Amino acid sequence: MANDERPAVAFLGPEASYTHQAALSTFPPTTHSLSPCTTIADVFTAVQSGTAHRGVVPFENSSNGSVIFTFDLIGDLHGTHPDILVCGEAYVPVKHCLLGHSIPNAIPTTGRNVQFDAKFTNPLAVPRSDLSKITKLYSHPQAWGQCKAFLDTYLKGVERQDVSSTSRAAELVAADPFGGTAALSSHVAAKVFGLDVLAESINDHLGNTTRFLVIRRRDSALAPQEDKHKNDKQDKWKSLLTFTVDHAHPGALAKCLTVFEKYALNLTSINTRPSGVENWNYVFFVEFDGRKEDDEAQGNVNKALNDVSRICKACSWKGSWKSRLELSTSAV
Numbered sequence: 001m002a003n004d005e006r007p008a009v010a011f012l013g014p015e016a017s018y019t020h021q022a023a024l025s026t027f028p029p030t031t032h033s034l035s036p037c038t039t040i041a042d043v044f045t046a047v048q049s050g051t052a053h054r055g056v057v058p059f060e061n062s063s064n065g066s067v068i069f070t071f072d073l074i075g076d077l078h079g080t081h082p083d084i085l086v087c088g089e090a091y092v093p094v095k096h097c098l099l100g101h102s103i104p105n106a107i108p109t110t111g112r113n114v115q116f117d118a119k120f121t122n123p124l125a126v127p128r129s130d131l132s133k134i135t136k137l138y139s140h141p142q143a144w145g146q147c148k149a150f151l152d153t154y155l156k157g158v159e160r161q162d163v164s165s166t167s168r169a170a171e172l173v174a175a176d177p178f179g180g181t182a183a184l185s186s187h188v189a190a191k192v193f194g195l196d197v198l199a200e201s202i203n204d205h206l207g208n209t210t211r212f213l214v215i216r217r218r219d220s221a222l223a224p225q226e227d228k229h230k231n232d233k234q235d236k237w238k239s240l241l242t243f244t245v246d247h248a249h250p251g252a253l254a255k256c257l258t259v260f261e262k263y264a265l266n267l268t269s270i271n272t273r274p275s276g277v278e279n280w281n282y283v284f285f286v287e288f289d290g291r292k293e294d295d296e297a298q299g300n301v302n303k304a305l306n307d308v309s310r311i312c313k314a315c316s317w318k319g320s321w322k323s324r325l326e327l328s329t330s331a332v
């Protein structure tokens with residue numbers, strides 16, 4: 001395929017982010033042109049405006065939970081991305097490293113007398129370097145909570161600055177002329193930005209994995225690998241629904257959830273975010289096994305969506321896509 005014919009895929013960049021790795025695992029650069037964006041919102045805007053054919057964004061982490069920026073953009077409280085649907089997912093094992101500038105011949109920092117929980121904590125997470133000169137850490141807000149034991153043990157009290165991605169954190173540290181900063185980022189980012197790995201596998205859980213979503217515009221045609229196949233089982237697909245309920249009405253949420261039981265649709269996750277309309281009101285994000293069929297009268301997902309729409313205040317189907325869970329690790 002000629003380079004200029006390749007469809008653009010927007011991802012949370014810069015290069016060497018975990019989202020970049022997720023994008024590469026789904027869209028080979030031979031057939032797609034991967035385009036880094038500064039923020040998750042920029043990825044949504046690129047897809048909504050048609051500048052990009054697909055977008056890849058982080059959605060949830062196995063140990064630290066939801067990426068709230070992505071949830072709020074899918075919830076579309078401000079009506080800025082009304083045509084975005086989810087059409088795929090990817091799971092990427094996340095092994096965070098501490099990246100910075102190592103001090104030649106210095107003795108590696110050792111931890112204070114902290115007992116790690118051997119069941120969860122990565123035994124490799126021991127500094128290779130002296131960390132005593134580090135005065136500031138950069139990373140994406142999701143990363144701090146994935147590396148609690150290491151940070152508490154070796155870098156307690158050091159200032160932390162949130163940045164837009166883990167690779168942006170590495171880029172900032174590479175530009176620091178004084179060497180007092182470090183980033184929670186990846187091995188790939190160490191290579192790309194020419195940084196030293198001061199400690200590796202610093203995440204609390206060995207099986208630390210992040211799930212990424214692929215997004216499209218609702219009027220964009222599905223590629224064969226994104227579309228259903230006649231032999232696909234319903235439970236190999238997932239769907240996402242957002243809805244609000246009348247908070248003053250006892251049992252309003254329970255009534256909505258009963259619909260999924262009625263149609264034998266297994267719920268795989270439930271999340272909430274503030275509705276943005278009224279304090280202490282929430283948008284519910286419900287993921288479940290199954291897919292919406294094109295023919296509105298067909299299938300249990302379509303029937304369930306129809307029933308929920310009559311019970312809840314507002315609801316919106318956010319897409320159905322092939323589950324990739326079997327390809328990922330399930331260990332903690």
Ligand SMILES: O=C(O)C(=O)Cc1ccccc1
Pocket residue numbers: 012016017018019020058061094140142143164165166167210
């Ligand atoms: O893609 C990245 O590098 C991000 O910054 C998002 C993120 C943060 C932590 C784990 C996985 C993805």
